[in-house]
Amino acid sequence: xxxxxxxxxxxxxxxxxxxxxxxxxxxxxxxxxxxxxxxxxxxxxxxxxxxxxxxxxxxxxxxxxxxxxxxxxxxxxxxxxxxxxxxxxxxxxxxxxxxxxxxxxxxxxxxxxxxxxxxxxxxxxxxxxxxxxxxxxxxxxxxxxxxxxxxxxxxxxxxxxxxxxxxxxxxxxxxxxxxxxxxxxxxxxxxxxxxxxxxxxxxxxxxxxxxxxxxxxxxxxxxxxxxxxxxxxxxxxxxxxxxxxxxxxxxxxxxxxxxxxxxxxxxxxxxxxxxxxxxxxxxxxxxxxxx
Amino acid sequence: xxxxxxxxxxxxxxxxxxxxxxxxxxxxxxxxxxxxxxxxxxxxxxxxxxxxxxxxxxxxxxxxxxxxxxxxxxxxxxxxxxxxxxxxxxxxxxxxxxxxxxxxxxxxxxxxxxxxxxxxxxxxxxxxxxxxxxxxxxxxxxxxxxxxxxxxxxxxxxxxxxxxxxxxx
Ligand SMILES: Cc1cc2nc3c(=O)[nH]c(=O)nc-3n(C[C@H](O)[C@H](O)[C@H](O)COP(=O)(O)OP(=O)(O)OC[C@H]3O[C@@H](n4cnc5c(N)ncnc54)[C@H](O)[C@@H]3O)c2cc1C
Ligand code: FES
Ligand code: FES
Numbered sequence: 001x002x003x004x005x006x007x008x009x010x011x012x013x014x015x016x017x018x019x020x021x022x023x024x025x026x027x028x029x030x031x032x033x034x035x036x037x038x039x040x041x042x043x044x045x046x047x048x049x050x051x052x053x054x055x056x057x058x059x060x061x062x063x064x065x066x067x068x069x070x071x072x073x074x075x076x077x078x079x080x081x082x083x084x085x086x087x088x089x090x091x092x093x094x095x096x097x098x099x100x101x102x103x104x105x106x107x108x109x110x111x112x113x114x115x116x117x118x119x120x121x122x123x124x125x126x127x128x129x130x131x132x133x134x135x136x137x138x139x140x141x142x143x144x145x146x147x148x149x150x151x152x153x154x155x156x157x158x159x160x161x162x163x164x165x166x167x168x169x170x171x172x173x174x175x176x177x178x179x180x181x182x183x184x185x186x187x188x189x190x191x192x193x194x195x196x197x198x199x200x201x202x203x204x205x206x207x208x209x210x211x212x213x214x215x216x217x218x219x220x221x222x223x224x225x226x227x228x229x230x231x232x233x234x235x236x237x238x239x240x241x242x243x244x245x246x247x248x249x250x251x252x253x254x255x256x257x258x259x260x261x262x263x264x265x266x267x268x269x270x271x272x273x274x275x276x277x278x279x280x281x282x283x284x285x286x287x288x289x290x291x
Numbered sequence: 292x293x294x295x296x297x298x299x300x301x302x303x304x305x306x307x308x309x310x311x312x313x314x315x316x317x318x319x320x321x322x323x324x325x326x327x328x329x330x331x332x333x334x335x336x337x338x339x340x341x342x343x344x345x346x347x348x349x350x351x352x353x354x355x356x357x358x359x360x361x362x363x364x365x366x367x368x369x370x371x372x373x374x375x376x377x378x379x380x381x382x383x384x385x386x387x388x389x390x391x392x393x394x395x396x397x398x399x400x401x402x403x404x405x406x407x408x409x410x411x412x413x414x415x416x417x418x419x420x421x422x423x424x425x426x427x428x429x430x431x432x433x434x435x436x437x438x439x440x441x442x443x444x445x446x447x448x449x450x451x452x453x454x455x456x457x458x459x460x
């Protein structure tokens with residue numbers, strides 16, 4: 001099928017873009033189009049106006065410093081993925097991005113677009129939640145920062161207002177003594193995963209002092225579970241089993257055409273043990289390397 | 292019909308085309324219907340199959356996920372632009388012929404564009420890297436083995452090309 005008719009504007013400044021949105025309650029922003037165009041072609045969405053933000057200046061930056069990584073609204077997944085400084089400051093970002101779609105989709109799709117599209121099956125919203133990042137948005141009343149914990153409110157629903165444009169995402173740097181890992185199970189590499197888990201583990205010596213895991217495709221919004229208490233300092237088999245059980249207690253795996261709830265629970269259990277172990281090893285390696 | 296038409300200039304394979312299209316015209320449809328460049332194929336029309344892949348400023352992108360109005364001002368290369376200036380097959384096309392990388396040919400334009408950019412970025416792909424390069428393109432005929440071979444062969448032909456250019460210069 002083809003998209004329904006719409007008016008198209010491609011403003012050259014942020015102010016004009018905000019005005020275009022303010023003027024049309026049924027306007028939608030077009031960034032990379034890798035999620036929106038399929039929705040339009042299938043007529044799951046039929047906005048009256050598309051505001052193409054691809055000509056807005058100064059929004060394609062990818063910057064990394066001691067605080068973390070800042071990604072502009074027009075930075076494509078592929079640009080972020082190949083940035084060596086990003087990988088150094090927050091290695092979980094490229095670990096996850098390598099699982100976002102195929103290279104061809106990553107050449108056009110934006111990371112910020114993916115964050116605000118708020119798909120619970122997508123990698124980056126979960127990573128933003130897990131790392132306690134944030135998204136900066138511009139609106140008619142100025143700018144505000146939305147912490148990841150307040151960004152995801154429902155399936156494919158973010159807390160952005162209709163007349164706001166996300167301008168930049170912030171992923172905090174990896175802390176001292178911490179390590180990360182990411183793994184997902186998809187039918188084919190590049191497909192949306194049936195279940196994916198990321199972990200951040202912080203160690204002192206060989207003891208775990210904090211551990212958190214993020215889950216994608218398990219609940220209808222990206223979910224994060226604190227596993228510190230369940231692990232009780234260790235990553236032996238008993239601790240990992242306790243962590244997976246604790247995670248499942250907080251998650252509510254759902255059945256859809258891709259996988260049953262039981263199968264998702266099984267994947268979450270297996271992946272929790274794997275990524276917590278891998279993040280622990282990563283933390284130990286990094287601590288060793290910097291000594 | 293009162294749908295607004297946008298007058299745009301598209302640069303396809305180095306040639307400029309002035310067309311009037313509604314905003315909702317997909318780049319894939321503009322290529323095929325407005326410009327008659329039917330080498331670009333359309334399979335799924337939602338980004339999954341890769342048949343419609345073209346190069347935008349040298350990078351592979353799905354033409355079914357772009358509007359023609361958004362492509363204005365960019366350099367688009369379609370499969371029609373992959374032949375050598377003298378009309379002979381380009382290295383990727385040649386490799387597909389030698390390695391039997393196609394059967395029905397429906398998926399082929401998308402593979403050819405994707406691999407053209409892929410071997411420019413990675414001139415010596417291993418077999419694993421070749422698989423990774425084409426992971427976003429579906430083929431219902433070949434079983435991929437010969438396409439993987441064609442990627443490696445295309446890289447070889449492109450290296451030979453460069454070596455003889457360097458020799459001539
Ligand atoms: C075949 C295929 C496979 C894919 N697989 C995956 C996958 O495995 N994992 C994954 O995470 N994603 C996947 N994607 C989606 C891809 O990552 C998209 O790039 C991304 O979800 C959206 O980014 P975009 O720039 O294309 O946004 P668009 O499609 O342009 O927009 C998406 C939505 O966000 C809004 N929006 C975009 N930018 C802004 C902004 N700056 N401010 C406010 N609102 C904005 C739009 O209005 C729209 O509602 C896949 C896509 C395809 C076609
Ligand atoms: S037709 Fe564009 S990806 Fe299938
Ligand atoms: S050759 Fe027939 S689909 Fe690939």
